[in-house]
Structures are given as C-alpha cells and as structure tokens.
Amino acid sequence: MEKTQSAGRMAGLDILAAGRRTQNVKSRLKHWRTLNAFALVYICEGSGSFESNETAEVNVKAGDCFFLFPGVSHFYGPPGQTIWKEIWVLFRGNLAEYMLKENTLNPSFPVTSLHATRRSEFQRNLESLVELYRNKANEFRLRSTALLYNCLLQSTLPLDSPPPISGDSILLDEMKLILRRHMGSSRKIPGYFHNSRYSYNTLRMEFQRLTGESPGQYLRELRMQHAEEQLLWSGLSITDICMGLGFTDSRYFSRAFKKHAGSSPREFRQRYHLIR
Structure with a gap:
C-alpha cells in the first residue's frame, strides 16, 4: 500500500502546456474564458486585476500568483496602457483534484501573494518548467512534475511559512x-x-x-550500513542478516561487506560486537 501511494504521488500531475506571455491592454482577455483544466499564472512584472464567477475583482501585482479552475469562468489582465509579464502552466491530475477537494486549492480564494523569500525560487522553478516543456527533454515529465509540485506547495503555504525544500x-x-x-x-x-x-x-x-x-550504489551502501548495525547490536546470525537484506548468496554478501568495512562480517562482529 505504501509503495503504491508513493508511486501515485510521483504521477499525480500531468502538465498540458506552459509558457511566458506579456500582456497589455490590447492583448488582455476581451471576454470571459472557461478552461477544462487547471492553470497556474504567476505575475513576474506589472500589476492588474483578476476576477471570476467565484470571486469579485481582485487587484494583483508582481509576486502574486492565481489559479484558474476547470469550469470556472475568469477574466484578468493589466489596466490602461500598462503591461504585465506572466508565466503560466496548464495542468490536470489526481493531485490537483485532491487539493481542490480538500480546499487547498479554492476557486473562492484563487490569488496568493508569495512570501518575499519564496519568489525567486518560485519563478526560477517555473522558468525551468517552461524550458523543459519547450525543449521536450527526455526527462521532461519527471522533472517538470517535481517543479510544479514544488510550486503548488509554495503557493499554498501560509504567508509567514519558511520556504519549502526544492522540487528536486x-x-x-x-x-x-x-x-x-x-x-x-x-x-x-x-x-x-x-x-x-x-x-x-x-x-x-x-x-x-x-x-x-x-x-x-545508494542501496548497496544503505544495506552495508544496516548490516554493520545488526552485526554490532543484534544476536542474529550472519546468514539471517544476509538474507534479511535481500542477499541470496552469503559469499557475495561477505565480499561486498569486506569491500565496504575492510573486514569480513565475522571479523567485524568479533572485533566490535557490543552484545555480551
């Protein structure tokens, strides 16, 4: 169950499109629009307003992001002769649906003002995501999903929360x-x-x-560290330790352990064993 849930979290977002755009009064949406997927819009420069059929008009500025929701009509852009620059990502997936169900993403409160300490990383992650999408790199889905996951995390944290760890x-x-x-x-x-x-x-x-x-290499080192602990602290036989760590050949286990610790499992236990 835990393995399935872990794999599911890695596959819970599907990025449909991503890009950058400079909006002015001419390019501003001239009519209300409705999407059939989620979108994240981050304002890099400038200011303007956002409104939808779930919320009244809200002023937005550089450092703010807002979400667009499936089936929710919306209208946004800069006023007068001004411009704003934005980065946007269109996405769907089980994680987005779950966040909507849990009110982590809420159409009635679509705008988030990012904490000043989080803005640089947030924009950097979105820029990287757009480049991955444009270049269609081999690792696009893997890395872009991690980047979007991190952006969702940052944009839904309370304003005074510390920056989260990176998507990587x-x-x-x-x-x-x-x-x-x-x-x-x-x-x-x-x-x-x-x-x-x-x-x-x-x-x-x-x-x-x-x-x-x-x-x-990581798993082998992890197993050797665990073998050391069991040799030192447990009364398990070397064969039981070997089998418990996924080794089917005790001779291979002994060679791997000697390469790691400089002595065989038996010599290591005799020298350092803490069980009396």
Whole structure:
C-alpha cells in the first residue's frame, strides 16, 4: 500500500502546456474564458486585476500568483496602457483534484501573494518548467512534475511559512524512500519502481544527476550500513542478516561487506560486537 501511494504521488500531475506571455491592454482577455483544466499564472512584472464567477475583482501585482479552475469562468489582465509579464502552466491530475477537494486549492480564494523569500525560487522553478516543456527533454515529465509540485506547495503555504525544500529534493526523497522500503528485497531494482509512470532508466539518470551515484550504489551502501548495525547490536546470525537484506548468496554478501568495512562480517562482529 505504501509503495503504491508513493508511486501515485510521483504521477499525480500531468502538465498540458506552459509558457511566458506579456500582456497589455490590447492583448488582455476581451471576454470571459472557461478552461477544462487547471492553470497556474504567476505575475513576474506589472500589476492588474483578476476576477471570476467565484470571486469579485481582485487587484494583483508582481509576486502574486492565481489559479484558474476547470469550469470556472475568469477574466484578468493589466489596466490602461500598462503591461504585465506572466508565466503560466496548464495542468490536470489526481493531485490537483485532491487539493481542490480538500480546499487547498479554492476557486473562492484563487490569488496568493508569495512570501518575499519564496519568489525567486518560485519563478526560477517555473522558468525551468517552461524550458523543459519547450525543449521536450527526455526527462521532461519527471522533472517538470517535481517543479510544479514544488510550486503548488509554495503557493499554498501560509504567508509567514519558511520556504519549502526544492522540487528536486522532493523527488529525490521519494526515490530514496522507495529504495529504503525495498532494502530487504531480492528483486532487481527496476521492479521497485514498476508503478511509476516514468521508465527506470529515466529515474536512474535523475537519481545519478542529483546524488552523483546510481540507485544501486545508494542501496548497496544503505544495506552495508544496516548490516554493520545488526552485526554490532543484534544476536542474529550472519546468514539471517544476509538474507534479511535481500542477499541470496552469503559469499557475495561477505565480499561486498569486506569491500565496504575492510573486514569480513565475522571479523567485524568479533572485533566490535557490543552484545555480551
């Protein structure tokens, strides 16, 4: 159940389009519009107003973002001879629907003024998302989903909340959590991520980019650290420790442990064992 939920969180957003736009009085929407998906609009420069059939007219300015909702008519843009610059993302998915159901996203309160400490990272994440969308890079879905997830998190935090961790950190934590949950599994690593919408090759490259090591190297080090703890603190036999960490060959386990710790599991236990 936990594995399925974790994979579901990684696949809960689908980005349909993204871009930048400069609006003036000529390009401003001249009529009310209704979308069939969600959208996030962030104002980088300038000011104006926003209104929808769920809320009265609201003044908005640089550093503000607002959400557009499926089936909710809206109208927005700068006044008079002024302009504003915006970044927008059109999206849908289970996570967005869940946030709407839980009132985390609320059509009656669509505008958010971002805390000053969060604006630079927020805009940087959106800029990166737009570039990924335009270039259609191999890792587009993986990285852009993480970036949008982070933007949703930042835009729904209370104004005085500290900045959240980056989208990359969120994604990395998800992958590490899945690996930790399978520390005792003898299956091959690609099978751990079979519920993900992303190929294992894409996930592996992203993990390598963020950590400098492969998922296999990370998992092997994690297992060796756990083996050390069990050799020191438990009364389990070396065979039980080996099998409990997903190794089916005790000789391979001993070689891997010796490479990690500089001594065999038996020598390590005899030298440092804390159980009397």
